[in-house]
Every structure is written in structure tokens, then in C-alpha cells.
Amino acid sequence: xxxxxxxxxxxxxxxxxxxxxxxxxxxxxxxxxxxxxxxxxxxxxxxxxxxxxxxxxxxxxxxxxxxxxxxxxxxxxxxxxxxxxxxxxxxxxxxxxxxxxxxxxxxxxxxxxxxxxxxxxxxxxxxxxxxxxxxxxxxxxxxxxxxxxxxxxxxxxxxxxxxxxxxxxxxxxxxxxxxxxxxxxxxxx
Numbered sequence: 001x002x003x004x005x006x007x008x009x010x011x012x013x014x015x016x017x018x019x020x021x022x023x024x025x026x027x028x029x030x031x032x033x034x035x036x037x038x039x040x041x042x043x044x045x046x047x048x049x050x051x052x053x054x055x056x057x058x059x060x061x062x063x064x065x066x067x068x069x070x071x072x073x074x075x076x077x078x079x080x081x082x083x084x085x086x087x088x089x090x091x092x093x094x095x096x097x098x099x100x101x102x103x104x105x106x107x108x109x110x111x112x113x114x115x116x117x118x119x120x121x122x123x124x125x126x127x128x129x130x131x132x133x134x135x136x137x138x139x140x141x142x143x144x145x146x147x148x149x150x151x152x153x154x155x156x157x158x159x160x161x162x163x164x165x166x167x168x169x170x171x172x173x174x175x176x177x178x179x180x181x182x183x184x185x186x187x188x189x
Contacts, residue, residue, distance in 0.1 A: 002027035002030065002031065002163060002164050002166075002188050003027070003031050003158075003161050003162045003163040003164065004161050004162035005031070005034070005161055005162075007030055007031075008030050008031065008033030008034050009030065009033055010025050010029040010030045010033050011029070011032075011033055011036040014029045014032075014036065014039075015029060015030075022168070023168075024166070024168050026077075026166055027073075027163060027164060027165070027166050027188060028073065028158065028163060031158070031161070031163050039154075042150055042153060042154050045146075045150055046147055046150045046151070049142075049143040049144075049146045049147050049150075050143065050147050052140070052143070053140070053143065053144065053147070055081075055085055056082070056085040056086060056106075057105075057106060057109060058147070059078055059081050059082035059085050059086070059091075060082065060094055060102065060106050060109060060110050060113075061109060061110070061113045061144065061147060061148060061151075062074055062078040062081075062082075062151055063075060063078045063079050063082050063091065063094045063095060064094055064109075064110040064113040064114050064117075065113050065114075065116075065117045065148050065151045065152065065155075066078060066079075066151075066155065067094070067095055067097070067114075067183075068113065068114040068117035068118050069117050069152060069155050069159075070159075070183050070184050071155040071158065071159055071184050072165055072181050072183060072184025072185050072186070072187075073155075073158060073163060073164070073165040073166075073184070073185065074151070074154075074155055074158075075095060075180075075181045075183075075184065076165050076169045076173055076177065076178075076181055076187075077165070077166075077169070079091045079092070079094075079095055079173070079177040079180070079181065080169070080172065080173055080174075080177065082094065083174060083177065086101060087101065088174035088176050088177060089101060089176060090102065091174075091176075091177055092174070092176035092177050092179070092180045094110060095177060095180035095181060096180050097114075104134055105134040105135055105136070107134075108130050108131050108133075108134035108136075109131070109134070109136075109144060111127075111130070112127060112130070112131055112141075112144070112145075113144075113148050115127060116145055116148045116149070117148060117152060128141060131144075159184070159185065162185065163185065164185045164186060164187065164188040165185065165186075165187045165188060166187070166188060167187060167188045167189060169187055170187050
């Protein structure tokens, strides 16, 4: 089993996307087969608030959020995506909090993402100003913050119900990324 719940059949359309992109159906796709409309609601809202955010920056945000939250599945999956949009060393640096290879703006967003994920009540006006100084508008800051909150909601359901990263990630993930993800649920058998 890939979670504490009985394995579900994946939504056929979502399974097809996984097969085309990855060559296998993700545990998360089967898991969210319980309520594919809820997953689509979360991701639909996420698409709305990220429509103007470049893929690489989304990758930085999800990877930084996954680490700060302790979600190994998203850290591995999105660490791999970020590696394809940057490189494996940059992805591993976000996973370790070093942020080497990121632009100044990406570093500001990674720091903001970690703060929002760990202690949203402790953010300050100065933190928001750092994002403005890095070139982001208030609307973009609102969208990025909403995106992080949606990722936390998604990760909360996954982690609370024991969803484990796909076994295929064990061989498909660069060693530096695998080594950096020493937290969260173990990779499925």
C-alpha cells in the first residue's frame, strides 16, 4: 500500500497524463482517486495564482515549501522538476536551504516560502518589503503566498494519511537530491 488508505483506481485522465510524462502512475494520482474533484479544485486554484509565475520559480517555491513542511514526496518530485528547469545541484541547494544557483529574486521567494510554511504568523512587513525589493508586485506576493498555502493544504492531506513517495523516485532522482531528502515519509517499496 502506498498510504494508510486502500489503494484507489486513478482517475483515467490523470493516469494518462502520468503515463505520458513519467511512464508510470504516481501514488498521489491513485491516492487522490478518492476525490479527484478536490485535487482538481486545489490545483485549479494553484494554476490561477501561478499563471504568471515561471515554472522554475514555482519549482523553487514547492521545493522550499516541501522541505520546510517536511514532505518528502513533494521534495523529491519537485526537486526533480526543479533539476530539469535548472540543474540537480541547484535543486539540491534549495532542499538544503543553501540556495546556491538561485537568482536574488528566487532567493527572496525561497526565504518567504519557508517563513510562510513554518510560521506564517511571524512574517513581518519587512519580509514583504524584501520581496518588493526583489522586484515583485503586491499582487504577485499575494499570489505566491496563496500558492504556498495551497501546497501546504495538499501536503497536509498526503502526509496525514501516510502517502509515500513513488518507488520509481529511488532510481529516477539524482543522488544529491536523494541525499538531501532525509525527512518525511520513506519512499514506497
